[in-house]
Amino acid sequence: MLQDKIQQYTEEIERFAPQSAQELEAFRLKFLVAKGIVRDLFEEFKTVSADQKRALGKTLNEFKQSVEQKYKLFQAQFASGTQSSKKEIGDLTLPGEGFAVGSRHPLSLVRKEIVEIFKKLGFTVAEGPEIEDDWHNFSALNFPPEHPARDMQDTFFIKKQAGNDIALRTHTSSVQVRMMENGTPPFRSIMPGRVYRNEAISARAHCFFHQVEGLYVDKGVSFADLKQTLYHFVQELFGEDTRVRFRPSYFPFTEPSAEMDISCTICKGKGCTLCKHTGWVEILGCGMVDPNVLENCGVDSAKYTGFAFGMGIERITNLKYEIKDLRLFSENDVRFLSQFETELI
Numbered sequence: 001m002l003q004d005k006i007q008q009y010t011e012e013i014e015r016f017a018p019q020s021a022q023e024l025e026a027f028r029l030k031f032l033v034a035k036g037i038v039r040d041l042f043e044e045f046k047t048v049s050a051d052q053k054r055a056l057g058k059t060l061n062e063f064k065q066s067v068e069q070k071y072k073l074f075q076a077q078f079a080s081g082t083q084s085s086k087k088e089i090g091d092l093t094l095p096g097e098g099f100a101v102g103s104r105h106p107l108s109l110v111r112k113e114i115v116e117i118f119k120k121l122g123f124t125v126a127e128g129p130e131i132e133d134d135w136h137n138f139s140a141l142n143f144p145p146e147h148p149a150r151d152m153q154d155t156f157f158i159k160k161q162a163g164n165d166i167a168l169r170t171h172t173s174s175v176q177v178r179m180m181e182n183g184t185p186p187f188r189s190i191m192p193g194r195v196y197r198n199e200a201i202s203a204r205a206h207c208f209f210h211q212v213e214g215l216y217v218d219k220g221v222s223f224a225d226l227k228q229t230l231y232h233f234v235q236e237l238f239g240e241d242t243r244v245r246f247r248p249s250y251f252p253f254t255e256p257s258a259e260m261d262i263s264c265t266i267c268k269g270k271g272c273t274l275c276k277h278t279g280w281v282e283i284l285g286c287g288m289v290d291p292n293v294l295e296n297c298g299v300d301s302a303k304y305t306g307f308a309f310g311m312g313i314e315r316i317t318n319l320k321y322e323i324k325d326l327r328l329f330s331e332n333d334v335r336f337l338s339q340f341e342t343e344l345i
């Protein structure tokens with residue numbers, strides 16, 4: 001019964017070739033509306049015996065698709081036909097149609113914000129290569145050969161070569177070295193860029209991420225300058241009520257070294273899961289540039305002192321936007337990306 005009806009309608013649909021939009025509309029009203037034939041057939045399908053359901057269900061679905069396709073095909077034809085047959089160009093006084101604009105990537109937004117803050121303090125922006133040699137990534141930065149400190153950063157090696165392996169840079173500190181080698185003090189720069197580490201990808205770790213390195217070398221630069229600069233930076237970026245604290249730490253390229261924490265931006269220091277109930281979150285490493293590093297780069301350490309710092313842009317973006325999974329930054333899911341500010345300039 002149902003089978004026969006489907007067969008009969010299928011033939012009718014195959015023959016159907018409307019000459020006008022009205023004919024097409026009649027077709028729609030006959031087959032596709034709530035009380036139309038397609039819906040009726042589906043109603044009838046409910047009464048079919050269980051052993052027939054499988055085969056008939058497939059036929060019925062195919063039938064429905066062919067009705068819809070036929071409708072869409074002619075709908076498109078009539079739509080374009082009516083447009084081309086009209087000679088008029090419309091009302092030219094109407095406002096133009098807007099067009100969709102993409103949004104900036106959150107990491108770009110935050111990098112830009114960081115750069116702007118330091119620019120106002122007189123820092124210039126510098127960049128260096130992502131493919132580095134051992135000298136710029138490690139040795140010049142006072143990592144002794146075979147020293148365990150090299151294991152702090154799991155390196156992707158590209159080419160092993162005697163005394164100077166080629167690798168993807170593991171941090172932007174390599175740009176400090178290039179800058180000092182190629183210029184004369186004073187140096188006051190920040191260096192944003194992408195870095196790579198051989199880590200398993202998870203919500204909290206990735207094999208590539210972004211850093212901003214900072215370097216200030218001149219006569220008489222002290223730890224007080226370091227603290228004040230970073231304190232100002234934090235207040236600009238996270239707001240005036242944000243507190244900072246410095247904890248002693250170790251980096252081969254700075255002496256003394258410190259890590260800087262800020263009061264948790266989410267719970268304001270009261271304790272939450274983000275700050276693991278400590279009220280503080282670490283945002284960067286810093287210290288006074290080790291005299292060995294200055295000398296390695298041709299800067300006279302008897303005359304000059306300097307401070308340096310390095311921070312992860314992802315970490316800061318996570319704090320600013322409460323993002324909990326690092327993978328979101330590189331998956332390019334528009335549902336994530338379109339939530340961020342759109343800038344036209």
Ligand code: DAH
Binds near residue numbers: 251253
């Ligand atoms: N290069 C360090 C890292 O990737 C970060 C860092 C720490 C940079 C201390 C510095 C510094 O310039 O002084 O973990």
